Amino acid sequence: MQYVPFTPYRRVLTLPRVRPSMALMFFARLPMTMTGVTLTLYVVSNLGHGYGAAGIVGAASTLGMALGAPLLGRSIDRYGLRPVVGVCGVTSTAFWIAVPHLSYAVLVVCALPAGFLSVPAGSLARQILAALVPAEQRRAAYSLDTILVEASFMIGPAAGIAAITSLSATVTLSGIGAIFGVTALLIFLLNPPIRNEDELAPIGSVRPPLxxxxxxxxxxxxxxxxxxxxxxxxxxxxxxxxxxxxxxxxxxxxxxxxxxxxxxxxxxxxxxxxxxxxxxxxxxxxxxxxxxxxxxxxxxxxxxxxxxxxxxxxxxxxxxxxxxxxxxxxxxxxxxxxxxxxxxxxxxxxxxxxxxxxxxxxxxxxxxxxxxxxxxxxxxxxxxxxxxxxxxxxxxxxxxxxxxxxx
CATH class of the missing domain: 1.20.1250.20 (MFS general substrate transporter like domains)
Structure with a gap:
């Protein structure tokens, strides 16, 4: 039988719940791609600090994400998707709406815990695909997911720069917070699976040791x-x-x-x-x-x-x-x-x-x-x-x- 190159993608996209889940996680990633450039421009242009100072804020946020990602993942394994997304969604929304009203020193202090509790859209997207897609089709699924990540990085930073240069910093940063809140709410309501039925552990089973x-x-x-x-x-x-x-x-x-x-x-x-x-x-x-x-x-x-x-x-x-x-x-x-x-x-x-x-x-x-x-x-x-x-x-x-x- 002749091999058709795009057949793996068609098979993945015809699986139940894959297309809406991938679309949702694409939009959930968009505000994250806007944060770096908008925060840098805000610190430099509105707060009057240099790029080094902006880099400190970015580094604090990145460090918070790095520290929080495994712990949030462990919490999702233990308590499910909704409690974690609910807490992280509220935190991210509140932080970004508050950013235009914070001094630089307070912003630096808040950046790390805000990063720690940011919505883990990337790891969630991969977990959802692992639950919805059979193992033999996951390479195509993860390739599609990575392509969507590239698309989000083509759109997000450009949109963020356009917004903060044409609108006020308050409107732009608060808008990013609102997008975080809306996408987190949609994830909470749709509650996509993070494990398929064959992977559900029996009640009372012991978690595998690290x-x-x-x-x-x-x-x-x-x-x-x-x-x-x-x-x-x-x-x-x-x-x-x-x-x-x-x-x-x-x-x-x-x-x-x-x-x-x-x-x-x-x-x-x-x-x-x-x-x-x-x-x-x-x-x-x-x-x-x-x-x-x-x-x-x-x-x-x-x-x-x-x-x-x-x-x-x-x-x-x-x-x-x-x-x-x-x-x-x-x-x-x-x-x-x-x-x-x-x-x-x-x-x-x-x-x-x-x-x-x-x-x-x-x-x-x-x-x-x-x-x-x-x-x-x-x-x-x-x-x-x-x-x-x-x-x-x-x-x-x-x-x-x-x-x-x-x-």
């Missing part, structure tokens, strides 16, 4: 995920620095749109093919392709073209990460595992910007691309070496179990 599922291979996967985000955010910082240094800032929007479009195209191919590359190989290719970009950082159109190959691997790497985590984590702790994935990506984001920024400040934007790729390779190498080191130890118990089964 050491039974947080294996060396899973930790390695999370480390590779951190390296991926380190590389991606570092590439963005270096791209902006190169465009600014060469007087091409006006082309920034087009370059970023092409980068996102390349990532979406890669994600479409990754989800459509019968077999794809594993997460570690995809990440290594992504990082290696970034290393030489600085050799062709001008004019802007050449930089845009040489960024396409590495961005083709962005969505596939992120989708492969989610697929690997969902496969290795037991259903009873999937929320916590997805939260750990979120925490690892936040760690990569938090490390990538300052490290690559430091490299650019002390050399040139060209070396920023090298730092982004090299840093991602270092983190990925640690993860892959950890996997190889742990693999022999995991073979013996499996072999012993097989021998016992034969007896």
């Amino acid at each position: 050491r039974s599922w947080l294996s060396g291979r899973l930790l390695a996967t999370l480390l590779v995920a951190a390296g991926t985000l380190f590389c991606l955010v570092g590439t963005e910082v270096a791209t902006l620095a190169a465009l600014r240094a060469n007087g091409d800032v006006g082309w920034t929007g087009l370059v970023i749109v092409v980068m996102c479009a390349a990532s979406m195209a890669g994600g479409i191919v990754h989800g459509a093919v019968k077999r794809s590359l594993p997460q570690g190989v995809l990440m290594l290719l992504l990082a290696v392709l970034v290393l030489p970009v600085g050799l062709a950082d001008q004019p802007w159109w050449l930089l845009m073209l040489v960024l396409i190959p590495t961005n083709l691997l962005c969505a596939p790497t992120l989708a492969a990460t989610t697929e690997t985590v969902s496969t290795m984590a037991p259903p009873a702790v999937r929320g916590e595992a997805m939260g750990l994935q979120d925490a690892s990506t936040r760690l990569g984001l938090a490390l990538g910007s300052p490290v690559v920024g430091f490299a650019i400040d002390h050399s040139s934007p060209a070396w920023g691309f090298f730092a982004a790729g090299a840093g991602g390779l270092v983190l990925a190498a640690f993860g892959l070496l950890w996997t190889r080191r742990r693999r022999p130890a995991a073979v013996a118990p499996a072999l012993a179990a097989a021998v016992r089964a034969r007896r």
Whole structure:
């Protein structure tokens, strides 16, 4: 039978509740993509502080999200979706409506707990897909989810900038809070499943202990995920620095749109093919392709073209990460595992910007691309070496179990 490339996507989208759930989680992610640029512009333009001060607020919020993601995931596993989404929705709404009325010092203090209790839209979307989609179709589902993430990052920041520059900061930031509240309310009312019927644990069953599922291979996967985000955010910082240094800032929007479009195209191919590359190989290719970009950082159109190959691997790497985590984590702790994935990506984001920024400040934007790729390779190498080191130890118990089964 002839293989039709987009058949996997059609099969996923015809599954019950998949399309409305994906649409809902797309809109739930949109306000999150607006927060970074709008908060930065508010601190710089309205509060009169520098970009460094704005970065402190952003770092506090990111740290809060990284700390909160695993704990929120664990709470979802234990208490269900509605209590967590209700608390987080109220908190996020209240924080963003209050932001225009806070001083800088109070804003810094509130950013961390607000980040801690932000609605975990990313990990929720992945949990919902794991519950609605059979294991053999999840690569296409996670690829679609990653494509929608790229689309949200194409729309959200641009919409946020347009709103805060044409409207008042109070209206824009309060509007973001209102969107958080509405999407959280919709998630609460629709209450999409986080486990399918076959995965529901019997009443009174014991939760799997952390050491039974947080294996060396899973930790390695999370480390590779951190390296991926380190590389991606570092590439963005270096791209902006190169465009600014060469007087091409006006082309920034087009370059970023092409980068996102390349990532979406890669994600479409990754989800459509019968077999794809594993997460570690995809990440290594992504990082290696970034290393030489600085050799062709001008004019802007050449930089845009040489960024396409590495961005083709962005969505596939992120989708492969989610697929690997969902496969290795037991259903009873999937929320916590997805939260750990979120925490690892936040760690990569938090490390990538300052490290690559430091490299650019002390050399040139060209070396920023090298730092982004090299840093991602270092983190990925640690993860892959950890996997190889742990693999022999995991073979013996499996072999012993097989021998016992034969007896």
